[in-house]
Amino acid sequence: MKRELLSLYSSPARETKYVENPRTELEEGVSQLRHVLEPYTAWCQTFPPRISHIYFIRWYVYKGYEFLQNPPGGFYPRLGVISFAGIVGLFLARGSKLKKLVYPAALMGISTSMYYPQQAVAMAKVAGTQLYDWSLQGYIAVEALWKDNPKKKKSGEKVKNS
Structure with missing residues (x-):
């Protein structure tokens, strides 16, 4: 008897087909996020630590x-x-x-x-100086905005040419 005729050596031909599971909404969202962030991550990877x-x-x-x-x-x-x-x-x-x-x-x-009172006093001095500097910068910025905006002329007035 031939070897191919024995059931031990022969197997029925199976037709297998790979079916991919459908993607969930979460997987789709993560995929879209990764595609959006890909240029930025590639940019960050160019710099060696x-x-x-x-x-x-x-x-x-x-x-x-x-x-x-x-x-x-x-x-x-x-x-x-x-x-x-x-x-x-x-x-x-x-x-x-x-x-x-x-x-x-x-x-x-x-x-x-x-x-730690000594360290607290030192930190309070630094924080006070920083707050004063920030408030002064804010005051200067507001003052510059206030002075730079010319008052709007009334519609009835004529502008004089010099």
């Missing part, structure tokens, strides 16, 4: 880890009080989104300034 930036990030992470391994006395209780002040601020800031930003930051800043 700078070794110095990676080195400094690594250095700061190492120093932070080293500091947390050997903290100064009373660091963790202070950290706990400052964190608790932030949580209380979140609890009190029900309502607007502005309150959710201001209250925790303010309470944490107040509790931090109790533990």
Whole structure:
């Protein structure tokens, strides 16, 4: 008997057809977003990362880890009080989104300034100087806009030629 006639060696011919699953709306949206952002991602990939930036990030992470391994006395209780002040601020800031930003930051800043008064004074001086500079720039910009806009002439008046 021939080998092709034995059922062990022969298999029925199957007609297989690959059917791709239909794309969902989410997949379509992600695909469109990727196509839109492709030029920008390609542009960002043209710049190689700078070794110095990676080195400094690594250095700061190492120093932070080293500091947390050997903290100064009373660091963790202070950290706990400052964190608790932030949580209380979140609890009190029900309502607007502005309150959710201001209250925790303010309470944490107040509790931090109790533990680190010298640093708080130094930061307040810098922040005060910055706020003064920004307000002065805003005042100058508003004054320039106010003076640059000529008053509109009344429609009945004639313009004199000089």
